[in-house]
Structures are given as C-alpha cells and as structure tokens.
Amino acid sequence: MDAKMQEQLDQATLKKALLDLDETVESNARRVAEKAVRNRVNAERQAGFRSARASREALSNRCTHRQGGAMNNPYAAKAPNPSALGVMKMPDGWTKRIFCIVCHGEWFTPHPYLMRKDPFKAGFHMPGGIILERDETAVEVRRRVAKYNADVEKFEELLEAAKDKQTPEAAMEMDCGTTHTLTNSETGVVVYPWRPCDANAWAASQQAA
Numbered sequence: 001m002d003a004k005m006q007e008q009l010d011q012a013t014l015k016k017a018l019l020d021l022d023e024t025v026e027s028n029a030r031r032v033a034e035k036a037v038r039n040r041v042n043a044e045r046q047a048g049f050r051s052a053r054a055s056r057e058a059l060s061n062r063c064t065h066r067q068g069g070a071m072n073n074p075y076a077a078k079a080p081n082p083s084a085l086g087v088m089k090m091p092d093g094w095t096k097r098i099f100c101i102v103c104h105g106e107w108f109t110p111h112p113y114l115m116r117k118d119p120f121k122a123g124f125h126m127p128g129g130i131i132l133e134r135d136e137t138a139v140e141v142r143r144r145v146a147k148y149n150a151d152v153e154k155f156e157e158l159l160e161a162a163k164d165k166q167t168p169e170a171a172m173e174m175d176c177g178t179t180h181t182l183t184n185s186e187t188g189v190v191v192y193p194w195r196p197c198d199a200n201a202w203a204a205s206q207q208a209a
Contacts, residue, residue, distance in 0.1 A: 118141075119140075139162070
C-alpha cells in the first residue's frame with residue numbers, strides 16, 4: 001500500500017472515530033437530560049404524595065369520626081351521634097384496620113418490630129424497601145419507640161371509640177374469616193412482614209423532633 005492510500009485510510013479512520021465520538025457525546029448528553037427529567041418528575045410526584053398525605057392527615061385530625069354531621073361540615077358531628085369508625089380484622093391474623101366513613105381516614109395496628117429497643121443494624125430491611133446503610137443511633141431508636149408508643153395509644157383510643165354505636169351488632173369488628181400466618185420454617189417463630197402502611201410510620205420516627 002502506497003503512502004497516498006495509507007493517508008486516505010488514516011483520514012477515513014479518523015473521520016469515523018470523530019463521528020463515533022460525536023454520537024457518543026450526543027448519546028451521553030441525551031441520557032443525562034433524560035435522567036434529569038426522570039429525577040424532576042419523581043421529585044414532583046413524591047412532593048404530590050406528601051402534599052396529599054398531609055391534606056388527608058389534616059382532615060382526619062379535625063374530623064370527630066362521628067356520623068350525622070351537618071351538610072356544610074360533616075366532620076364536626078358530636079355525641080350522642082354514633083361513631084363513624086369501623087374495624088376490620090385483616091387476613092394476616094394480627095393487623096386491624098380502622099377506617100372512618102366520614103373523612104376516609106384509616107389506621108393500622110402499629111407494627112411490633114417498631115417497638116424494639118435494640119438498634120436495627122446496617123443491612124436490615126426496613127419498610128418501603130429501604131436497606132439501612134448504618135446502624136440506628138440511640139437517638140433514632142428513642143424516636144422510633146416513642147412514635148410507636150404514641151401510635152399504639154392513638155390506635156387503642158380509636159378502637160374504643162369505634163364501639164360507640166347504637167347496637168352491639170353495629171359495634172362488632174368485621175372479620176374476613178380467613179387467616180394466613182407466616183412462620184419461620186426453621187424455628188417455627190411467627191414472622192410479621194412489613195406492610196405498606198409501615199413505611200410512613202418508620203420515616204416519621206426518623207425525622208428530627
């Protein structure tokens with residue numbers, strides 16, 4: 001191959017390399033832009049979820065959970081109007097769901113794992129698919145246990161309030177009639193899996209007081 005042909009080949013190779021480089025740069029820029037869009041959309045979606053959750057909580061907090069309120073303010077009914085709360089036993093055998101037919105609030109039996117006084121260790125699978133990157137601190141443990149105790153107190157108050165109905169039949173807890181209990185196949189110990197409702201309870205316990 002003479003020098004001229006070699007030069008042409010080198011130029012062609014260089015042009016191809018430059019084209020490949022341009023394509024790579026454009027592809028990288030496109031991926032970066034797409035990632036930025038995904039991150040922004042996800043952040044906006046999470047903000048929307050937080051806002052909606054805060055609105056529901058605010059409504060539940062001002063609702064008296066009683067039936068027969070005024071049309072212009074159904075959340076302010078007072079005794080002796082009967083309770084608007086219902087209780088349902090869930091199929092896992094230990095969770096109870098309390099719901100209000102007025103404000104549509106709902107509450108679940110606090111998860112027993114959240115009352116443990118020992119720190120969750122790094123690598124432990126927490127609610128919401130979160131895997132701890134480090135051990136819980138003593139402060140985080142105290143917040144978690146305090147949040148659990150407060151949740152238990154509120155839950156028991158709602159359970160008691162749900163019994164304030166006009167007839168014993170209306171005050172009865174609903175039961176699906178089927179129970180599915182999970183146990184460790186090696187130890188026989190009952191296992192309590194995390195539920196979707198546990199993610200908010202644990203996250204709230206980790207926030208600064």
